Amino acid sequence: MVMKAGLRAGIAMAFITLVAAAGSGPASGHEQHKYGGSQSEAAQSEAAQSGAAQSGAATGSSAEGAGAEPFPADIGGAFELVDQTGKTVTDADFRGRYMLIFFGYAQCDSICPVSLKRMTKALDLLGEEGEQVQPILITVDPENDTPEALARYLPSIHPRLIGLTGTPEAVHAAMKSYKVNAKPMGRSWKGTQVISHGSYIYLMGPDGALLTIMPPVFSPQAMAGIIARYLG
Numbered sequence: 001m002v003m004k005a006g007l008r009a010g011i012a013m014a015f016i017t018l019v020a021a022a023g024s025g026p027a028s029g030h031e032q033h034k035y036g037g038s039q040s041e042a043a044q045s046e047a048a049q050s051g052a053a054q055s056g057a058a059t060g061s062s063a064e065g066a067g068a069e070p071f072p073a074d075i076g077g078a079f080e081l082v083d084q085t086g087k088t089v090t091d092a093d094f095r096g097r098y099m100l101i102f103f104g105y106a107q108c109d110s111i112c113p114v115s116l117k118r119m120t121k122a123l124d125l126l127g128e129e130g131e132q133v134q135p136i137l138i139t140v141d142p143e144n145d146t147p148e149a150l151a152r153y154l155p156s157i158h159p160r161l162i163g164l165t166g167t168p169e170a171v172h173a174a175m176k177s178y179k180v181n182a183k184p185m186g187r188s189w190k191g192t193q194v195i196s197h198g199s200y201i202y203l204m205g206p207d208g209a210l211l212t213i214m215p216p217v218f219s220p221q222a223m224a225g226i227i228a229r230y231l232g
């Protein structure tokens, strides 16, 4: 119980950091960006704190489902994108399943492969239970991440990983609803695109609502433990 409460508080802190930083992502070379309306961010941060406090109370008083309350956050929502086979995919296609979403891009050779491998490893650790969860990469680089490019990339991470891309407008709309920002940073010494981007991992419930977020620095084991608490 104490551990659960502590873990939840840790996630809540990560969440508050996310909201407070207005989607700037973790410290690893990510840019500080301001979304319009810092007042609403402050309100969200307060909501997060009171939500965290409520969750803490719930964890202390109820053994069952303490981790199953959704975060009080305006994160996530409708998207219409294209998967690695070229098929149009919307958020509604995943209703009834959990989604584990990461925003990144195929040419990234730092945080993306590490995060994607950790989150899919977490699902593997959950065995059959983990199969309720669809791991999804949404690209922040629609110019380079065509369906074909994603189809080549995804198997290097995990056989069940879906990659979503689309028009720049459709991709930016998805990024905006998840409060993810991305900024081209030029080319690497290898000549590949470098994009600074937010790198939280979002667990969405069967109704499409945000359940929790995790920083990519968590181990697969820690992620599996968190995800397991939300699975039905």
Ligand SMILES: [Cu+2]
Pocket: 104, 105, 108, 109, 110, 111, 112, 113, 197
């Ligand atoms: Cu990346």
